[in-house]
Every structure is written in structure tokens, then in C-alpha cells.
Amino acid sequence: MSASRTTGETPDYGTWIRTRPLVVFAILTASFLGLSLLMVITPWALLLLLPAGAFGYITLILALARHRFSNTGGQYQRLIHELIRSHARGERVLDIGCGNGHLAIAVAKENPQRLVTGLDYWGSAWEYSKQVCERNAQLEGVAGRVAFMKGSAAAMPFSDAEFDCVVSCLTFHEVRELQDKTEAVSEALRILRPGGSFVFLDLFSDPGAYPRQQLLRQRLEEGGAVDISDVPLASLMSLPFPLNGKRVLKHARLVSGRKQAG
Template sequence: MTEKAKYRTWIRVYKLVIFIGMALILLDALFLPIELYLKVVAVILALPFLYISFLLLYSIYQFSPIGGNYQSRIHDFIVSKVDWDGKGKALDIGAGNGSLIIKLAKAFPEGAFTGIDFWGRGWGYSKEQCKRNAEVEGVSNRVKFLKASAADLPFEDGEFDLVVSCLTFHEVKDSKNKTEVVKEALRVLKPGGNFVFLDLFGDEKIFGDEQAFLEEIRAQASNLESCKLADAVQLPKLLLHKKVLGHARILKGKK
């Protein structure tokens, strides 16, 4: 049987296990010899955990190829927004299991590609799986993977002709200021080079006031375009919940 690439979804399984576990522990109260009002309280407390568990399960289904395949479709959309002649070097920051950088390598057969990631615990992503996926997809000769933090990229200023990133900046724990992580991505981009970033840029708790954030990025980039993911890709309503992709924006521009 031919081997298939394994990409996994953006939903961390351990989170799902915690929410389902909490809901089950609370619902256990229904079978205990306790007062009825305590059982009612336990069920009420279990409801938010049940709701989040449902949301996570639904998202896994919709992101994966057995459901709506939206994760792959969103990566395809990012590739379609790339404005590049395909000659030179491209970087994906937070490569996960390599899906986006491998799609780019397939779309631009003359380019050289690097995917970096922290590959911390909990995601189920790894450098080994990235390499395996690149081999399976037939692009391993043009794609390399490197363990590094997005907060401190091990590259010279202006090393890349194209920089992309998908849902990574907000996850970077080693930098309190996530706008600085976006600026670090722009540092390694050549003057005149292009970038396409997808992240939760609309979430004020992470990136601060959206207009102020865009002004800061505009100071380092030209032709900056920002749009809601929901306006660019048709998504099921529940994926647009603020706990999933409700705050997601696409940022595209030139340095």
C-alpha cells in the first residue's frame, strides 16, 4: 500500500481529552447517592465542558480530510495568495507537519523551501514527520526543516524572498509581545519580498488593538492588505466561533 502523508489537525488532542474528562467527572454525580440539587448543579457545571468538547470534535472533523478538509483548503488559499516568481528561497514559520511548505514546494518547482518549528509537546507534530511527508509528496530534495523559535529566527536579515506563516505567531510562548514575533518574520524577508500570514490578528487579547497592530506592521511593509478569513474562504459557521477561527485574518504584503 502506498504511504500517505500525515498532517494532523490544528486541534490538540490533549485539550479535547481534558474537556471530555471534566464533563464526564461532573456527569458522574448523576450516579452518586447525593441530593437532587447537587446533581442539577453538577450537570449545569458540565454544560460548558460538553459544549467545548463538541466544538473541538466538530473542528477536528471539519479540518480533517474525512470531514470538510478545511485545513488543507485554507493552506491552498494561502498558496493562492502568494505573489512570487518562485525563484529563490521561501520560509514557513511554524511548519507543523509540513502541509503548507510542501504545498508551496509543489506550486513553485524552482524554489528552495525551509520550514521551521519549535515542535513542542502537545501538538503531535514533529520534524521527522515533516521529512517523511516531504518524501511521500516527492519534494524532499527542495524542502528542509529546522528546529527553531519564531521569536528568534536563526537567519540573516533579508534572507528569504517569501515568508509565510499559518496560525503560529499567537502560539509563541517565548515572546510576550506577539507583534514582535511578526516583525521578526519580516526581518528575515528581503526588501521587495512578499509575505502571507494567517493568524488570530483580530484577537485584541493577543495582538492588541487591530488598527494599532496594522499600523506597526505597515511601518515595515508596503501594499499591506488585511482581510477576515471568513470573507476569503467559505467556512462552516461553527468554525467561525471565536474559540476557533473567528478572529482569523489574512495579512499579505511586500517588504
């Protein structure tokens, strides 16, 4: 029985939209709107409505996306994790960029034989932590089969071919140590055993994060990937506004396959 059933406490998974930038843009919007009231003194103050409108639009996008990802707004964060989980195979699974542990825990709950590791850097810019991950796993009744550790996707503290399956959700483009984000894909394949499977969701079509689009396929093939499936997320599920926008999930693709057996 999960701890949540006995204590009444519910897991805290949060959403991918951070509170800090949402608050900052909301304050900027309110500030410029307030300053525009100086138009009673000078008409030049009307120009302040331009940045107020721009910051207001960003605030709207962030707030609505956060709502869409939440449990009350369509649960799209959970649906995306479920999509990735449905492709996971094997008993030793690694979740790269586990956040607050939702995907890692979902993968563990699916199969009682699985041992899952969640890896995250948990930087100060994010509202995630190892402690919250561990508490969530305890509440979900899988604490004995899910371990969480700090590390970077740029150089993971695991041996070659250590896992049967590697999954990752919207993480590789956030790896600041790497100018070429596809190097994180190579690192993920390094720790995958021959014959093992991988499932990566990231903004692979975003030219800002991945300016050399052909490199992704090259990294996959160099890492021994076969049976590669590369599908836009929007073709796998209907994404409402603003999730279908380029600043949210328009560039997201689900890339999966397996590592060629030796």
C-alpha cells in the same frame, strides 16, 4: 514520482486541534455526568450538570472543529493552506510554524524551482515533529527541496533579507516568548528581502492575543511593508460552525503584501 505512490503510505498532516485537550475535556464531561448520578442520594448533585454541560460544549466544539479541518469533514485546513499558497511568490520561501509540513510542502510542489524552509518549535504540547515533516516531504516527492529546522518565531536563525517570500499560518499568537505578538511580524519582515512578499494568517482580530490592534499595522509599516492587504478570513471563504466561532477562526485575518524595494 512521490514515495507514497510506490509504498502506499500516505502523508500524516494531522489537524490543528490537538488530541490531548479534546480527551481531557471529554473525561471531565464524563466525570461530572457520572457524579451527577449522586442525585439519587442528594439533590445537590444536580448542580454538577452545570460543569458537565460546559465541558461537554467545549468537547463538542473541539471535536467538530477537528472534523471540519480533516480530510473527511470539508478539508478546511487544506483549503486555508491552499489560500495562503496561492499568494506565495519567489523561489526561496520560509514557512513559519510549519507543524507537520503541509503548507511548506504544498508551496514546494507548486513550483519545481522553489527551495522551501519550514521552521517550527515543535513543543511537547503539539502533535507535530520534524521527523514527520521530513517523512511527509519524502512521500510527496519534494524532500530534496524542503528543509525543516527547529526554532522560534521570536528570534529566527536566519540572516536579514534571506527569503523571497515568508508565509505563516496561525502561529504568531502562539509564540510564548513574546508578550507583544506583533514582534513576531517584525521578525518575519526582517528576514524578507526587499521586493519580497509575505502572507500571514493569524487571529489578528483577537483582543486577547492582540490587545493593541493598531500595533499590527505599525509593525508592518516599520518593517517596510507596502501594498498591504488585510482581509478577514470569513470574507474569503465560507466558514461553517464551529469554525466561524470566536474560539476557532472568527478572529482570523489574512494579511499580505510585499517589502518595499531599497
